[in-house]
Amino acid sequence: MPLGFDPIYILLIAIVVFLASYMAVTYLREASTQKKEDKGKVISLSKCLNCGYTSSSTYNKEDYVGRRSGKCPKCGGELIITAIYLETQTQAPRETAS
């Protein structure tokens, strides 16, 4: 009997192909979920109490909301930190308003 027409043989090949592709798909899926580690960047937003000028900078360890962070480059008024948050790369970077 020619091999190609044996139904059990065909069934076996189908099962092997199915199992192999199933394992490949699960493996790929696991690998793709593990790669997505995007730490992002922590931003401190400061605002001038006098003229409303705002600027953003990279967070440093002394920062907290409500901290006076320096002088305003426009009018010399006091800059105060109004927000601190984590910006990840997947979001569109926002421009500094001035």
Next chain:
Amino acid sequence: MLIAILILSSFVLNFTDVPQRIQFARYSSVVRRKLMELMEFEEEGRRKSVKFLKDMNFPNPKGLIDDYVDNFFVITPVEKEPTDIIKRLKHLIRTRDEAVKKYVTEKVSDVPDVSRQRIEVLLEINSILTYINKVVKHYYNLGVKFNDWIMMMQLALQINQIARLAKAYKDAIDSFGLGAPVGDGAGALAARMLVDSGSNPVELAPETVLYETTLEGRRLYIIKAKGPGPTVGWPGEALEKFVDSRECRISRIVTVDAALKLESERSGEVAYGVGAAIGDIGPEKIAMERVASKCSVPLDAVVVKMSNEEAINTMTKQVYEGVVKAVEVIKRIVLGKTKEGDTVVVVGVGNTLGIE
């Protein structure tokens, strides 16, 4: 031949436990693999905490953590006899808080409050990681011991969610070490954003402060935990004290907090309703409800939604945008539902890390 194989295999499938045994082996290997991951999380968390404490010049950080984990549990009060249960619960919680505080200050006497609070949070996270690990190990061992494939299957199906939670706690060690606001601080941040930068806080209750400001003719009192250390304060007690001191002359109380979102909801969505927005096991929440009903002051709730992971890690931009929206909602409530000259209290609930 084929027929014989079919009959034999159908016998094995239908009248023996062999398929379940095979499944048991598969599911238990899944659990074992994830359990290794959980143990890594625990160890990594421990390592990071030790490093953090070493950087603070803390003597014997490892001993500090090891002695804390497993201890300081609270046995919930008897519920069959509910008389004064809140009082009893509050007493137990305060006792525990005092004990934890003493535990830390005993080791280093002149530790500033902010550092002490951070150390307490670190100890708590390590304790949680160890606990998660122990519970999973418990069910795994039970399953193996009694060949309980149903238990093993349930554990294998749930363990991804458990591991996700454990990872969030592990990452939280970094976030609390960093000192930037966490997602749970949404309520505190929203409250802080209502305050004029010039106003000075008054301490109302332990680790809880009161700010005074105005909004289009309304007198606004803001209650939140005292920052920038990681604490939640006692907002219920503070509100109670404040309303009592004003002899109920308050037009409205607005509470704002972070809330867990459902899977289908977006992070940073804002919703409002009625009630005390606070994730508390009892005493603080009931204090708010009691004082509001005693004085029949309307009690509003505004929440910013986020996932469990976001709540305990550095505040994401989506959540921050939610906070900005929540501030608008609070202003709308105050302007729409009170008159000029009225007094309104806003309670910002949540962990105030990184928010003064």
